Amino acid sequence: MIRAAVTISLVEEARKGPFVFHGDLEAGCQQAAELGFDAIELFAASGEMIRGLPLRQLLQRYGLQLAAVGTGAGMVVRKLQLCDADAARRAAAAEFIQGIMEAGAEFGSPAIIGSMQGRWDDVVPRDVATGYLQSALERLGQRAGELGTFLLYEPLNRYETNMCNTMAQGAELLRPLATRSVKLLADLFHMNIEETSLVAGLRDAGEFLGHIHFVDSTRQAAGRGHMVYEPLVEVLRDLQYSGYLSAEVFPLPDSRTAAEQTIRTFRRLYPV
């Protein structure tokens, strides 16, 4: 069964980021539950921060699941990334991700590697960076498997990374790994920029598909852009995808309206 999730960010430095709710975990959970979302996706400053939250109580009170936890704060706040030329910085990036991953695993939830994948450049050429990224994904994925969860790797559009921009590149990156605990996150906004066809992109992700950022072409709520979702629903059914459609969208015109618009589109595609 495909379930609906909505993002909540607790990272002050990301208050302009594409998250539906900002700054207040309980208010976000309450509205998510009211509107009929199944889960929240949490963007927090660190693993320690997640452990310090009354997350279990709030999820229980509002009948919600934790769909995933983001790691982007490591990049946004601390400029950590897995392809850094400096080995100590790369290790710090992996450690930061592992902290968030372990906190999420207590809820059975995967961590997401998006911006923390970093990029290749003149100092760290593409093949070296790819090696760094693959070895980090191998180790973190293995750890995720031990913890009973998995790790999500998210290809991003060309303006945000030069590592993997498409689902095909993402699948190619993961295929040689020994661990089967790293999956792909298909973000429809990034895909809209990079894929020749969204349907083909989802098929390229195939067996690796583990999570979806449900968003419109504008990075606004589904329904506030020109994305056509019906063919995507069809391919997700073919792939027997049973994860989340998670709203990683700008709170436009405001958080509540973005959440309502998301769930309205979700219900149109997946009637109760």
Ligand SMILES: [Mn+2]
């Ligand atoms: Mn995303």
